Amino acid sequence: MASFKLIERENWEVSFYCKDARGNNKKIKKRGFRTKKDASDYATNYVKKHTGDIDALFFDVVDEFLEYKKTRVKFYTFVAYKTFNNIIRANFENKSISKITTRDLAKLFDKINYPETQKLIKAKLNLLFKYAKTYYNLKINIMNNFEYDYIKTTKKEKEIWTLEDFKKFDEILINEKKMLQRAYYNLLFFSGARPGEIAGLTLEDINFEKCTISINKTRISSKKSNSPKNQSSIRTVTIPKFCIKILENVIGKNYPKKEYIFTPNGKYSKFLLNRIKKYNLNKITLHGFRHSHASFLIKKGIEITSISKRLGHKNSQITLNTYAHFYRDKTDKIIDLLNTLE
Structure with a gap:
């Protein structure tokens, strides 16, 4: 039985008991209803929704x-x-x-x-x-x-840059004297990290001596970050010495340790799109840098387990499923080798 109370004009309160999902009796109290009938309807519908009388919209x-x-x-x-x-x-x-x-x-x-x-x-x-x-x-x-015949489409190939493509872009950044942007894109391309992970870096995450970055958060806004995508995403990634040098030249070692080094990804995405149009570069997104890194490692013959750990995947199967098409060249080489045995 529900009880009602008029708190003030056009502000009714209703309280009642209802069993929760575990079968425990729970007291529900809610106010803010214009009329007693509105409060009564709320209580009735609430009980119906939670006791098997499924009239819930x-x-x-x-x-x-x-x-x-x-x-x-x-x-x-x-x-x-x-x-x-x-x-x-x-x-x-x-x-x-x-x-x-x-x-x-x-x-x-x-x-x-x-x-x-x-x-x-x-x-x-x-x-x-x-x-x-x-x-x-x-x-x-x-x-x-439920069975449904979903739309059949050809799977879109991931847009990637080769090392030569990236060097062309890097030269543009040098000529334009965009050094902070250069540090960001070099870290993105040569670490294989997700854009949000690079945007989440602080000086505390950089080891200049060991040439590593510690990935332990993902940037979600100008002032906030989340924990990474999953537990496997928390990792330490080695990066080339020249990437560390570019970063060091831009921010130095006295940069505030807890401040983000880079702005959120939106500005870098817009900057990239602008330069692609201006200089007629091959199309790519920020996330495409991660795919480019994976492609580069695969073509260099790095074992899949090492690539998987570097990318922060839960297991190697995810890496294989994501980048299976990058292995086509290797399959062709195997066939060519086997054909020579005739």
């Missing part, structure tokens, strides 16, 4: 699901959840979550023109319905029975 569950995820995933991971939220709200009918059919889902996917986006939405919907099963007593996860 789909978008209400989405809102709660996003709040739940916001405190449990990394900053950039949550960006994907916001993308998911925007797409389904623009393309999906808001109805009771228990009444959604596979046909409803198929109509949603029909409106999405990109296979990667389709797969993103599928993954997030699967997590959403799992959440509803746990916290709303939804009987089935409809995604378990």
